Amino acid sequence: MSRLKISYSLTRRASQSRIASAYIDILGADHDVTGSQDTADIVIVHHPPRNYETVYALHPALKDRYVISCCVPHAEDVPSQWQRNLERVQEVWTPSEFCRKALERYHSNVVVMPYVVERDMTISEEARAGVARMIGFSPDLVYFLAVGPLDEPRKNIPELVRTFTRVSASMPNARLIVKSNWYDVPRWNQHHQVIFLPLQMPFDYVSALYELSTVYVSAHHAEGWGLAISDAMLFGKPVIATNYSGNCEYMTAENAFPVRYTDGEVANIPAPGIAVEPGMRWAQPDSEHLAELLLHLYSSHGDAGVKNKVRCASEDLRRFDRRAVADIVRERIHEITQ
Template structure:
């Protein structure tokens, strides 16, 4: 796909930070640059110092901003730069079934809104965003997440893997209880948790102890706050037999997508943005029991709800995948083939260019 000549775009976002918005923003920007978009960067002010190491992005960041360009604000809605004189696009997402008032106001100061999923578009419209809303899916890096990545297995046990930042939204207590309900020490299984937790007020070990898991629980291995390169992360996925995430809500669900790209059968909640690419034909969706108040250390969630995964169904699916490994592998292979054809960062950039070309 070729970009439209003289397509100038100001990309407002955070770069050079170890956070999801920054990492995905950089990936999209590099793909847009490769497609020939004349790209400029407007940095979003942030309290953490940025360290931008990618040479091409440093070149783009050093360019003076033009006045006659479209602007895409890829960030939290309350961080949109709304004073740009040209056409303004807000590109954002949230993990609950509503939006804070200041997000709605910021969205309605833009000319149009992009969000990664149809679920998100419906949520934004229902919340009161009246600007045109376009579904603009995100993606993943196929170079580091694919079925050819080497695996380094822990042992021959059937290995479940989960990757998340510890907190209420990821429902770690639900996952651990379900795993220990589905299996005992007599089952040939292991659960690997790759966890980040940078909240000093939270003791993960104490929270796990408070669950009072059964004494005959199967083994659990925890990789705690360990930095992994993308290559190492790809190998970690490939070293597992099944990826499981009992999430209560996702703005996109990148670990789910990366696991699918690596050929893993995935068990994940059937609610929120991951439903854009995750369904029964390419995974094992967990039923939602109900929606519950989104109580967490995040002011954006106040007053809204998210999913409560069905515990019994989660237990059943983990046991089913364990007892039907050939079928599970077949689903994983189908997932890898589909996401490679539809959901890479290149696909994201091509969709963006197609929309920008219409506007230009």
């Protein structure tokens, strides 16, 4: 296959920029990745399809290009604005079967393009020591970690905090660490076992949080992929997470501790979150089951069965390492050009 000119426009959102950078590296091994959308053979737009009207107005040549939208639904449907904008593109890439099912209602050519599961795990001594001071680290304590912004209700962090505090008396040596954005304000009563970190941290400081934690927890309503969950698995941490949505692309009962759920509905609130609208469907995790799993991992995180799940997670994630995803990307680009 001859080298193509591929334009890649990426979002500024940190987590998606990280994924986009991996795709760009993979594409650049075989093709010329260019910034020019007007002269490219293939244009990849790694943005939520909210403002494609503006993009196409700025670049009229796009109407004659093969345009791929990289986007991630956060519920079982997509916003009406997305529906209109997806009509403009020739193909859609999305990371999981959960996302594909939401998008294929509005586009006939949706391809599951998994995320590259990798992370620079280098941690400076300064970062490790700084994070240890922030959380008051003690080897005698059990640290549950949750990472996510409070302004995205789908992360469901307040419910996780409520569930944790409800059973905290039975876990006196447990701490729940909530890492969120600098502008977030806690929506729960202060509790001495909850460590709230509304901070912009350097990358290796966040890595130190993963390293020093004991268990990762996600009580989400929905995830397109669940990058923090797969990151925790890379760090060899047991994972408790809602058994629903994009994280089920790699998370199973054999490699994690899935939380049961019932069908739920996005609440009619002013800011339901990115890519969701009131009335859409997502999961309502079972808080009683979540509590059971918190108590179980509190007392059994070092047991052989837990360690076996961690080993399984490490093996299962190899399906999404750079080499595996590169093969999927190359095959798809080849199919497009045939």
